[in-house]
Amino acid sequence: MLSSQPRRLRKFVLITIIAALSVPWLAQAEEVVTPGQLIGVKALSHPDWFKNSFLDLAEDVEEAAAQGKHVILIMEMEGCPYCYKMIQENFANAPYRDFIQEHFDVIALDTKGDRKVAVTAEMSMTEKEMAELYQVRFTPTLIFLDPDNRPVARITGYRHLDDFKLVLDYVQERAYTQQDFNQYALARRDADLYQFRAHPHIQDLDDLSQVEDTPLAILFEDGGCVACDALHDGHLADPHIRELLEGFTLVRLDTRSEAPLIDVRGKTTTPKAFAEALGIHYRPSIVFFDAGSEVTRIEGDLYRFHFGGFLEYVAGRHAESFPDSPFDYINAKAAELMAAGQDVFITDD
The missing domain is CATH 3.40.30.10 (Glutaredoxin)
Structure with missing residues (x-):
């Protein structure tokens, strides 16, 4: 005689499965998580007085030099909040905006861009290749070019309005022909402007x-x-x-x-x-x-x-x-x- 225990066991297993399926967290699919958002990304725009360059830097520098100006290259990236802040505060709405327009031609370049740039008469490359050439690691990076198309000053990241004006003065006065920026700044800055602050670390x-x-x-x-x-x-x-x-x-x-x-x-x-x-x-x-x-x-x-x-x-x-x-x-x-x-x-x- 066959034992009746296997039949009872099958019935128990079936009831257990049905009960398990009735539990919501087992029966339903895993909930889909709604991705979060990145808050603070900024769409870039430029003042209409930025130069609409044909991206021939030798020509841009020559045209600027003929007017007694220097060229500023703004190496930026779409969505960069620091680029947005610098363009808006240090250029478009700067208290010395007229000074910039009088003494500088400003050209914006995309560090991820594919536009061709003639860096010199002999060397052309894309914007992103140019960012590598100038070793741009952070945006914005500003590069100031002298009348010979040579970098004479550089700014990495956003700068306070007063600090930025000091760099503008350094380049506009051609002080780079006489001294480095630290020497120039040391003579121009008030030595008692800031008192060292304590910090527990x-x-x-x-x-x-x-x-x-x-x-x-x-x-x-x-x-x-x-x-x-x-x-x-x-x-x-x-x-x-x-x-x-x-x-x-x-x-x-x-x-x-x-x-x-x-x-x-x-x-x-x-x-x-x-x-x-x-x-x-x-x-x-x-x-x-x-x-x-x-x-x-x-x-x-x-x-x-x-x-x-x-x-x-x-x-x-x-x-x-x-x-x-x-x-x-x-x-x-x-x-x-x-x-x-x-x-x-x-x-x-």
Whole structure:
């Protein structure tokens, strides 16, 4: 005689399956997440007095020189909030807009663009190839050309109105034929404009080569810094930024100081000479080192999402996965957040 147990077991399994299918989280398909949005992307537009160039730079420079002008190349990227801010605040609505029009021809170029540019009579390339030629890593990057089509000044990132005007004066006066920008700025800036601010994470070190256990963040300031107070009142006072800074050794150097200093390589120098060796032209600037090698730097005003992203990039050693730019890491992070349904605010508006 066959046992009746198999029949009862089949009945039990069937009832169990039906019951399971009646449970909503098992029966229904996985919910589709609505992607988040990227908030703060800006569509670029230019003042009508920007030059409508045929992209023959030698010709543009020659035409500008005939009128006693210099050429400014704005290397920009569509959607870049810093490009938008600089064009609107430092050009279109600048208090010295007439000065720019009188002394400069301004040409906008797309760092991802495919338009052909004749850089010289012998060399032509696309806009994006030109961005590589000039080693443009961040937008906007402004390149000032002299009458011989040679770069004589450069700005990376957004600059405060007063700082930008100083660069304009430096080029317009042709001071580049006599001195570098740091020498020019030192003579022009009020040395008592800014008083150094205390911060709980800033350490007083005179031997940078001893920093081994954490990445090193060097904040370069001086008494003539226009934007330093804003940095301390803004990003450096933010709780999330302060939490990120716990993963760093943060040191401030006065770019006018001649005090003894051991740099990251163990060389005896001064804060002033070290800043000059690094090519620091903007205050405040932050240069990040890890194991004695520079990782990246901040040389312009950043919104908080990007400022924090730079700190994460260095502290998390994401340069190993994103060697070209911190913004590659930041963009990947933003994409991940949006895929999870979060809106990402890339500006502080």
